[in-house]
Amino acid sequence: MEIAENIRTIAEKIHSINPDCRIVAATKTRTLEEIREAMDTGLILAAGENRVQELIEKFVPDFRWDFIGVLQTNKVKYIIDKVALIHSMDRLSLAEAVEKESAKHGKITDVLIEINSGKEETKSGIYLEDAEKFSEQLSVYPHIRVCGMMAVAPLYYGQDELRRTFDEVYSTYARLKNDTFRYLSMGMSNDYLTAVECGANLVRLGRAIFGERRVLQCSDMSGRQ
Numbered sequence: 001m002e003i004a005e006n007i008r009t010i011a012e013k014i015h016s017i018n019p020d021c022r023i024v025a026a027t028k029t030r031t032l033e034e035i036r037e038a039m040d041t042g043l044i045l046a047a048g049e050n051r052v053q054e055l056i057e058k059f060v061p062d063f064r065w066d067f068i069g070v071l072q073t074n075k076v077k078y079i080i081d082k083v084a085l086i087h088s089m090d091r092l093s094l095a096e097a098v099e100k101e102s103a104k105h106g107k108i109t110d111v112l113i114e115i116n117s118g119k120e121e122t123k124s125g126i127y128l129e130d131a132e133k134f135s136e137q138l139s140v141y142p143h144i145r146v147c148g149m150m151a152v153a154p155l156y157y158g159q160d161e162l163r164r165t166f167d168e169v170y171s172t173y174a175r176l177k178n179d180t181f182r183y184l185s186m187g188m189s190n191d192y193l194t195a196v197e198c199g200a201n202l203v204r205l206g207r208a209i210f211g212e213r214r215v216l217q218c219s220d221m222s223g224r225q
């Protein structure tokens, strides 16, 4: 109930800014039951997982799954036939693996170029100024289709920096935009309204939909058989 309520409230806010913006639920640590409740609203485009193991364990073909987290090349084979869109394409070695596994399955895999918009050393992603070159490099792979960009802003950014960063990402996106390159996945629970105002048309929401993430307590463990 609460999950569906949250989604309806969020969708109303988002659609008042941009009616074409879609919501991807960030489903890490959430149960399949919680994910189903979210998907049943009809307001969620896809379940976005960021760990291969969790995706495999939860996967059901009833609705769409995206991959939004760091993807190791040796794990691409486990998810390639399950995901509709990989939001986190960030290096050529990953492109090589996605190309190889997609070819094996006779499918073309849609990907977004992940942008490291705060140039944080600990974060993955391509620098914004290198996005166009990376997109050209990806265009040689026949089983990969570059459908846009994904960006995560640093958590510590204030409103002004956040807006400036999202505006910069949007202007590069707008320059590269065409019939295929058409998604800007930008915005999480703490910054999604700003992201949508700045032109995002996909937002990835976890806590805003499902509430704060549960930490497994010792008391939870003791209740297990």
Ligand SMILES: *Cc1c(COP(=O)(O)O)cnc(C)c1O
Binding pocket: 026, 028, 050, 068, 069, 188, 189, 190, 204, 205, 206, 207, 208
């Ligand atoms: C967890 C996660 C989100 C959602 O984060 P919330 O703050 O819970 O909304 C979005 N994108 C990625 C890549 C994530 O890992």
